[in-house]
Amino acid sequence: MEVERLSRDDQNAKLAEIIAAARQQNVTAQELVLASVRNAILSGVMGPGARLRQEELAEVFGTSRIPVREALRALEYEGLVASEPHRGFTVTALDADDVEEVYDLRILLESEAVRLALPLLTDDDLEDLEQLFQAMQSAESPDQQLASRERFYLRLYSVTGRPRLVGLIVRLRQEVARVLRWATIQHSSSIHEHFFEAVRVGDADRAVAHLSGHYRRVAILIRRYIKEAEARERADRRTRGG
Amino acid sequence: MEVERLSRDDQNAKLAEIIAAARQQNVTAQELVLASVRNAILSGVMGPGARLRQEELAEVFGTSRIPVREALRALEYEGLVASEPHRGFTVTALDADDVEEVYDLRILLESEAVRLALPLLTDDDLEDLEQLFQAMQSAESPDQQLASRERFYLRLYSVTGRPRLVGLIVRLRQEVARVLRWATIQHSSSIHEHFFEAVRVGDADRAVAHLSGHYRRVAILIRRYIKEAEARERADRRTRGG
DNA sequence: CCTCATCATGATGCATACATTCTACGGATG
DNA sequence: CATCCGTAGAATGTATGCATCATGATGAGG
Numbered sequence: 001m002e003v004e005r006l007s008r009d010d011q012n013a014k015l016a017e018i019i020a021a022a023r024q025q026n027v028t029a030q031e032l033v034l035a036s037v038r039n040a041i042l043s044g045v046m047g048p049g050a051r052l053r054q055e056e057l058a059e060v061f062g063t064s065r066i067p068v069r070e071a072l073r074a075l076e077y078e079g080l081v082a083s084e085p086h087r088g089f090t091v092t093a094l095d096a097d098d099v100e101e102v103y104d105l106r107i108l109l110e111s112e113a114v115r116l117a118l119p120l121l122t123d124d125d126l127e128d129l130e131q132l133f134q135a136m137q138s139a140e141s142p143d144q145q146l147a148s149r150e151r152f153y154l155r156l157y158s159v160t161g162r163p164r165l166v167g168l169i170v171r172l173r174q175e176v177a178r179v180l181r182w183a184t185i186q187h188s189s190s191i192h193e194h195f196f197e198a199v200r201v202g203d204a205d206r207a208v209a210h211l212s213g214h215y216r217r218v219a220i221l222i223r224r225y226i227k228e229a230e231a232r233e234r235a236d237r238r239t240r241g242g
Numbered sequence: 243m244e245v246e247r248l249s250r251d252d253q254n255a256k257l258a259e260i261i262a263a264a265r266q267q268n269v270t271a272q273e274l275v276l277a278s279v280r281n282a283i284l285s286g287v288m289g290p291g292a293r294l295r296q297e298e299l300a301e302v303f304g305t306s307r308i309p310v311r312e313a314l315r316a317l318e319y320e321g322l323v324a325s326e327p328h329r330g331f332t333v334t335a336l337d338a339d340d341v342e343e344v345y346d347l348r349i350l351l352e353s354e355a356v357r358l359a360l361p362l363l364t365d366d367d368l369e370d371l372e373q374l375f376q377a378m379q380s381a382e383s384p385d386q387q388l389a390s391r392e393r394f395y396l397r398l399y400s401v402t403g404r405p406r407l408v409g410l411i412v413r414l415r416q417e418v419a420r421v422l423r424w425a426t427i428q429h430s431s432s433i434h435e436h437f438f439e440a441v442r443v444g445d446a447d448r449a450v451a452h453l454s455g456h457y458r459r460v461a462i463l464i465r466r467y468i469k470e471a472e473a474r475e476r477a478d479r480r481t482r483g484g
Numbered sequence: 485c486c487t488c489a490t491c492a493t494g495a496t497g498c499a500t501a502c503a504t505t506c507t508a509c510g511g512a513t514g
Numbered sequence: 515c516a517t518c519c520g521t522a523g524a525a526t527g528t529a530t531g532c533a534t535c536a537t538g539a540t541g542a543g544g
Contacts, residue, residue: 028327028497054526064499065526066308073312077319079406085270086505086526101404108354112346162343164321168410270527296496306529307496328496328535 014045019061030067033057034074041080041091042177043143048093052081079175094179095230096223102176103219109169110157110215111208117159118204125159126200133196142181149192150177156199179222256287261303272309275299276316283322283333284419285385290335294323321417336421337472338465344418345461351411352399352457353450359401360446367401368442375438384423391434392419398441421464 015036022035037057040046052072054065061068072089075081083089094102132152139145150173157166191214198207257278264277279299282288294314296307303310314331317323325331336344374394381387392415399408433456440449 030497053524055524066498069526070312070315073315074319077316085273087507088526097403101406104354105406105410108350112350161339164343164347164414168347172406272527297494308528311496329537330496 011045014043015040015060018043018045028067029061029063030070030074033061033063033068033071036061037071037075038078038080038174041075042174044178044181046091048091050091052089052091054088078171094176094226096226099176099179099219099222099226102172103215106169106172106176107212107215109165109172110153110211113157113160113162113165113169114199114207114211115204116162116165117156118199118202118207120159120161121199121202125155128155129196129199133192136192146177146180152192176222179226180218256285257282257302260285260287270309271303271305272312272316275303275305275310275313278303279313279317280320280322280416283317284416286420286423288333290333292333294331294333296330320413336418336468338468341418341421341461341464341468344414345457348411348414348418349454349457351407351414352395352453355399355402355404355407355411356441356449356453357446358404358407359398360441360444360449362401362403363441363444367397370397371438371441375434378434388419388422394434418464421468422460 018039019032019036022032022039025035037046037052046052054068054072057068057072058065072081072083076083076089080092081089082092129152132148132155136145136148136152139148150170153173154166154170157169160166191210195207195210195214198204198210260281261274261278264274264281279288279294288294296310296314299310299314300307314323314325318325318331322334323331324334371394374390374397378387378390378394381390392412395415396408396412399411402408433452437449437452437456440446440452
């Protein structure tokens with residue numbers, strides 16, 4: 001199940017790290033659990049299909065089950081976990097169809113956001129974006145790169161002043177962030193450069209073209225990867241006689 | 243605040259009706275609360291700005307505050323209520339900008355859904371849609387008309403087999419359902435007929451054109467209504483010296 | 485008369501404990 | 515030997531009670 005083949009100790013260590021980082025920022029217990037479990041899922045510490053026992057998590061976070069329940073419910077609405085009554089929560093998995101759907105929606109919504117944002121860009125906006133873009137280009141670890149990329153695009157789309165549009169985009173980007181990390185490592189930083197160049201000069205058509213083309217290519221890569229992984233898994237099961 | 247100027251008794255009676263209906267279908271307490279409060283908001287029993295006290299709701303439903311909390315949290319993710327830490331939940335209001343955003347998104351997403359669905363329509367799908375369309379045309383009360391219309395469009399969009407796309411559309415339609423009831427009463431049933439005719443023959447471009455045009459017109463009507471209502475409210479406050 | 489600090493009140497956030505429901509294991513039966 | 519049923523175990527769903535935080539009233543000071 002674990003894509004990165006982390007040992008159980010490594011997983012626990014990484015989880016402890018995530019919790020420590022989250023504890024600094026969040027106030028209420030449920031926000032702490034929410035942020036931590038979200039990061040744990042996105043970074044692969046909790047893999048697809050993993051059961052999330054409330055009592056177990058409560059012990060890990062040193063709280064009761066109540067805030068854990070509420071955090072898991074929130075994650076359910078973000079699409080990262082699923083639940084059935086009296087049967088608990090599990091981490092969701094993304095198959096090839098899911099990836100196709102998410103990327104089609106991203107192309108649709110992010111193109112709209114770009115078209116809305118570009119005419120509204122102020123000099124202040126562009127300054128901020130320049131800074132965020134530099135941070136993105138100079139990121140060292142893949143984790144940092146992904147995080148700064150999200151900040152850049154979030155800043156750009158927020159110019160639209162449309163909270164629902166931005167929220168939907170964030171949710172969709174988040175949903176595929178899990179598979180991004182191992183399907184397209186350092187795939188292409190030049191694409192963002194071309195995109196940002198079009199943004200700078202306010203050429204919406206070109207920006208959208210870059211964005212859409214890139215997403216279509218990435219979606220194909222991820223889908224291929226997932227299908228291969230599924231095939232490997234099927235072969236494994238046949239060999240081991242699951 | 244109450245658009246329909248319901249008396250407090252009438253509101254309570256309508257709420258009791260909603261609860262009785264929900265009690266038949268739902269199993270867990272939080273599902274009961276979720277469905278009931280959602281209907282109460284959509285039908286105007288709980289108007290924008292209304293505070294939703296957990297203890298009060300718990301008493302109404304004969305449960306503790308725990309399932310109430312979780313239901314309210316779910317409604318927050320649906321966009322019908324908002325919350326701040328330690329300050330509780332309130333029913334959200336839609337201003338003119340919100341309406342513009344929601345309808346722009348609906349045009350974008352529902353057009354995509356139509357284009358995806360039409361080539362996939364089977365004879366069984368069309369039979370179902372015919373039935374739902376008839377039910378929609380022969381609805382008596384505005385409430386029935388709205389409910390059957392939702393069923394019709396949900397059935398059509400579900401043909402795409404894309405749960406996220408359908409879910410987002412449902413969520414957006416729900417968010418404006420509240421204002422639909424008093425802004426466009428019986429506004430136009432012929433539009434749905436024209437739309438369905440295009441669907442029957444598989445003409446996606448025409449279907450999308452009808453849909454988009456209709457939504458643009460409805461959005462303008464609602465925005466005008468909201469602005470007038472806001473102006474009236476401001477005038478009221480000035481007169482009464484709030 | 486107005487402004488700011490302090491405290492009482494009420495509502496939310498959370499912990500503990502009990503009720504309900506699903507699941508899995510063991511044994512009986514066809 | 516396979517299948518079905520009953521029961522034990524565990525996990526979730528819910529209720530009650532306490533701790534914490536926001537809000538509004540009250541009174542002192544400028």
